[in-house]
Amino acid sequence: MPERFARARLRRGAVCAALALVLPLRALAQPMGLPSMGSAADAELPPALEQMLGDAIMEQGRRDPTYISDPDLDQYLTAMGRKLVAGAPGGGTHHITVFGVRDPQINAFTLPGGYIGVNSGLLVSAGNESELASVLAHEIGHVVQRHIARGMTQQSQNTGVIIASLVGALLAGLAGSGDLAVGVAAFGQAAAIDRQLGFSRQAEQEADRAGFEMLRKAGYDPRGMVQMFSMLMHASSLNEGKGGGAYTSTHPLSIQRMSDIQNRVSELPPVHHHDDPQFWYLRAKLRVLQAVSRQERDDALLQLRQETTQGSAVQRSAAWYGIAYGYWEAGSYAQAAEALGKSAQDPSVVPETAVLAARLANSQGQADEALRVARAGWQRWPHSQGVAVALVDVLRQARRDDEAIKFVEPCIRQWPKFAPLYRLRAQSQERLGQKVQARRSMAKYYELTGSLSTAVEQLRQARDLTTDFYVQSELDAQIRDLRQRLDTERHLLERFKKSN
Ligand SMILES: [Zn+2]
Known part of the structure; x- marks a missing residue:
């Protein structure tokens, strides 16, 4: 068993809130020359900057082996997150994106910019949908209360230093390769970091309160929160003495929090929530x-x-x-x-069965059967991203690239920000010799996944490949627009750095 997993098992109790930030290694290794702790800790992150940090961290995160690239899972978790945030105090305008992480530890964590990671262990341990939703609601509580931006961690001064050095690293990345993600440490560091940066007790209580309201308004059974907390407290006390005490030090899941939630639940009429299959x-x-x-x-x-x-x-x-x-x-x-x-x-x-049936037929070399199953699946679930991706894969493997491109167009209209579609389209375009279109598709893919400078590079290549004046001017306009966005990012980072 890899060391990471052995350690994760011991720390099974650690839940929630955990990771405030993924920080660059150099912040740990070389604290010299950073802005003074006091000033950095006082500053509240502007929302645009927080979003930028989150995007840059995610660009790295998606390449990490623990990141689960599964459109159905993303769609399910993000839909749950958006349903919850709709009931946030003061209106749910926050942008929430939820993704899965391959880790048996019962945990979830919040990143800047409304990104929330949910460990596979949390889903596997949840006894029903309301239990899962209760942890997610708590995480969203941290997002809507802007706890990261406000530096409300147990060691808020360290958070300030980390943010300041992350800003410095992003600026260096922009000056060098032109990509923000350069300088953001590997996603795998997250596990180590969350020991240092749990949220403060006050932040935990605020997130509970906000989370509880969201859970109730979205129609989940608020008792799920009590059940989840009991399980976690139990797991954490079992882990004491085995190195698992990190839970109580970074995630103050106190008796106080527990009784707060129990009191709230006792005032409510019983709720029966029907779990989504x-x-x-x-x-x-x-x-x-x-x-x-x-x-x-x-x-x-x-x-x-x-x-x-x-x-x-x-x-x-x-x-x-x-x-x-x-x-x-x-x-x-x-x-x-x-x-x-x-x-x-x-x-x-559910759509998962159609996706698996199509992939299984494909693996067995039954291309026609795979196509039949995937098409039938799409007819039945025309809003499943997993089925859409499976159908494109099957079409491409059958070398029906024309059909794949035709199929992707309406999907892109349905989900204009679903990046994998652009990459799939680019692969088929490339195979059909449509080199300019392939590069434009890849540019869109990179733009959506936070690599603006790589997107510019793809557009430049496309421009060199075409002699069509009309296409050239379109590409020029796109390149100009992306460069402007890069300038805005740089400006925002520099202003934040100066003000601290
Ligand atoms: Zn928390």
Whole structure:
């Protein structure tokens, strides 16, 4: 078992709030020459700058091996996050993006700019959707109260120093390669950082209060928060003495917090929340996905086998789906097909099953069947990003690039900010020899994932490849626009640096 996982297991109690910032290593290694602690800690981050820091961190984060690139999971978690934030005190105008992290530790963390990471371990341990939503609501509480921007961590002075050095690193990145993400440390550092920067007790209570209201307004069962906290307190006390005490030091989950929530719950009438079937399917998939060794995968499959005999029909089918996913990943296609067949016994099938059926047929070399399944899936779930991506993949593997490009167009209209679509389109355009269009598609992909200078580079290449005057002037305008945005970013960073 990799060391990271061994450590994570010991620290299973650590929840929530955790990571305030991913900081550049040099902030730890070379604290000299940084702005004085006092002044940096006093400054509140302007929202535009906070967003920029978040985008830059995410640009790195998406390349980290622990980042789970799964459109269905992203869509599900982000929809839950947006549903919650709609009930935020003072109106929910905050931009929330939620993503999954491959880590069995029960945890979630907030980054600048409304990005929230949810560990696979949190989903796997949640006993129902309301429990998952309760932790997410608490994290969103930190976002809407702007706790990072206000430096409301346990060591607010360190936060100030970290932000200041991150700003310095981003400026250096802009001056050098032209990309903000240069200088942002690897995402994997997050685990180490969250020990140092938990939120303050006051911030935790504020986030609880805001989170509780959002949870209630969105129709989840607020008892989920009590259940989740009890589990975490229990896990944390079990971990004491094993090096797991970090939980209580960085995440003050106090008796006080617990009784606050219990009091609020006791005043409410009972709520019955009907869990979305997708919750169970994604939970089953993540149980397999978070396993990093053969032994862990076998354990996960064993656990899922037990679940095929317990709970509701949806839960049992979801467990079969998880087993199918595990076998497919391991290349045992016949066993995967058998398990997937059993998962279809439940009528409330979800888009995940269509995606897996299409990928499985593809892996078995059954291109026509893969296409049939993916198309049927798209007819049934025309709002599933996972099905859309699977259908494009199947089309591309069948070398039907024209069709793939045609299919992607309306998808882009439906989700103009869903970056993977642009990359898929670029790959098909490239294969068809449409070099200018391919570069323009890639430019859009880079623009949406926070690499403005790489986007400019792609547009420049496109410009060199075309002799069409009209296209050239369009490209010039796009390049000008992106350069202006880069200038604005630099200006914002410099102003913040000077004022501190
Ligand atoms: Zn918190």
